[in-house]
Amino acid sequence: MTKIPVTLLTGFLGSGKTTVLNTLVKQPAMSGALVIINEFGDVGLDHLLVAHSRIEGVVELSSGCLCCTIRGDLARTLKDAVWRFSRNGRRQFDRVMIESTGLADPAPILQTLLDDPALTKHYFLDGIVTTVDLANGWQTLDRHPEALRQSAVADVLLLTKADMAGEESRQALAERLRRINPGARQIEANPGSVRARDLIDLGVAQANARGIDIQAWLHTRAFAGAGHAHEHAHAHGCAHDEDMQACCGSGEPGHEHREHGHSHASNHDDGIRSCSFVLDQPLEPEAFREWREILMAFLGDRMLRLKGILNIRGESRPLVIHGVQHVFHEPVHLDAWPGEDRSSRLVFIVQDLDRSVLEQTLGILKRRNASGAKT
Numbered sequence: 001m002t003k004i005p006v007t008l009l010t011g012f013l014g015s016g017k018t019t020v021l022n023t024l025v026k027q028p029a030m031s032g033a034l035v036i037i038n039e040f041g042d043v044g045l046d047h048l049l050v051a052h053s054r055i056e057g058v059v060e061l062s063s064g065c066l067c068c069t070i071r072g073d074l075a076r077t078l079k080d081a082v083w084r085f086s087r088n089g090r091r092q093f094d095r096v097m098i099e100s101t102g103l104a105d106p107a108p109i110l111q112t113l114l115d116d117p118a119l120t121k122h123y124f125l126d127g128i129v130t131t132v133d134l135a136n137g138w139q140t141l142d143r144h145p146e147a148l149r150q151s152a153v154a155d156v157l158l159l160t161k162a163d164m165a166g167e168e169s170r171q172a173l174a175e176r177l178r179r180i181n182p183g184a185r186q187i188e189a190n191p192g193s194v195r196a197r198d199l200i201d202l203g204v205a206q207a208n209a210r211g212i213d214i215q216a217w218l219h220t221r222a223f224a225g226a227g228h229a230h231e232h233a234h235a236h237g238c239a240h241d242e243d244m245q246a247c248c249g250s251g252e253p254g255h256e257h258r259e260h261g262h263s264h265a266s267n268h269d270d271g272i273r274s275c276s277f278v279l280d281q282p283l284e285p286e287a288f289r290e291w292r293e294i295l296m297a298f299l300g301d302r303m304l305r306l307k308g309i310l311n312i313r314g315e316s317r318p319l320v321i322h323g324v325q326h327v328f329h330e331p332v333h334l335d336a337w338p339g340e341d342r343s344s345r346l347v348f349i350v351q352d353l354d355r356s357v358l359e360q361t362l363g364i365l366k367r368r369n370a371s372g373a374k375t
């Protein structure tokens with residue numbers, strides 16, 4: 001059964017989500033999309049403002065925020081949609097776009113999408129698109145932790161209201177966002193110029209079909225120091241040992257200190273940082289499973305997002321993992337390795353978590369791996 005891609009469109013209040021959605025639903029790539037809109041407040045209006053796509057599929061969830069009170073509603077709506085929007089046994093939609101309220105914390109929504117077996121049977125998370133208002137975004141990031149988290153987990157950061165911001169402030173905000181989430185693709189857009197094809201089919205499943213650019217998915221290009229040459233990693237102050245290299249960036253504008261391979265983030269941007277690791281040795285399946293348990297148990301809420309491509313010993317194909325807080329997406333095998341590089345690569349976006357904690361978990365993985373490899 002073909003699973004249905006789900007895009008989460010998030011972004012702070014007034015950052016332009018509904019405006020973007022309105023442009024998207026008129027485009028051919030979105031003609032079969034079911035749009036689910038979550039509004040906060042008793043009288044929802046946004047759904048009236050969004051033009052209907054071909055299937056007239058706009059569902060409104062109101063009187064609560066998707067990330068808390070009506071999370072169950074989202075799950076139910078998605079489950080029901082499979083038969084509710086069917087005609088003569090044929091499903092009438094081929095993708096879903098969810099617009100969350102501006103105040104929503106994306107993590108619980110993502111957990112619902114990744115964790116509920118009744119949903120994962122039919123759907124998969126294709127990508128997260130976050131709108132950031134170039135006119136007010138800087139202040140919003142200063143004041144609202146939800147906005148930071150929305151930006152930190154994004155695959156695409158859609159920078160709206162470019163027409164309302166000067167060149168200097170646009171660049172400053174883009175740079176700050178790059179520190180928060182170095183791998184997200186940034187797209188500046190005015191309402192007329194948003195292209196659906198830039199915002200959909202971001203996931204690994206499609207990547208298999210279209211020939212994967214795993215570096216783009218993992219965002220590893222953004223981590224200059226996580227390259228393969230050890231001396232290169234060193235030059236950037238990033239830790240490595242003989243078979244693990246790492247690089248981190250903090251969400252703090254211009255305040256990162258790296259000494260002896262350690263990076264420190266202070267409390268700016270709520271301690272959000274991204275860290276990438278490259279592991280040269282193939283992983284023992286059991287060592288990997290144990291490490292995953294450790295991550296889920298100990299990192300919990302502090303791991304906003306994890307993506308990885310892994311070389312598991314004995315398997316010819318790479319395994320792709322994808323986690324949000326303490327929930328892991330069911331690992332997916334890619335059809336083939338994209339290129340010659342067979343190293344495992346991991347990218348974390350974490351909050352209030354020192355890189356040394358991640359290194360400790362990876363140290364356990366490596367030790368367990370080494371002992372597993374000998375037996």
Ligand SMILES: Nc1nc2c(ncn2[C@@H]2O[C@H](COP(=O)(O)OP(=O)(O)OP(=O)(O)O)[C@@H](O)[C@H]2O)c(=O)[nH]1
Nearest residue numbers: 012013014015016017018019102160161162190191
């Ligand atoms: N000048 C300008 N105005 C924009 C742009 N994008 C959105 N707007 C305006 O910004 C306001 C808020 O846009 P919405 O699309 O409603 O924002 P939203 O994120 O859906 O807002 P909430 O539903 O409150 O979270 C509206 O008046 C839009 O017309 C843009 O690129 N340029």
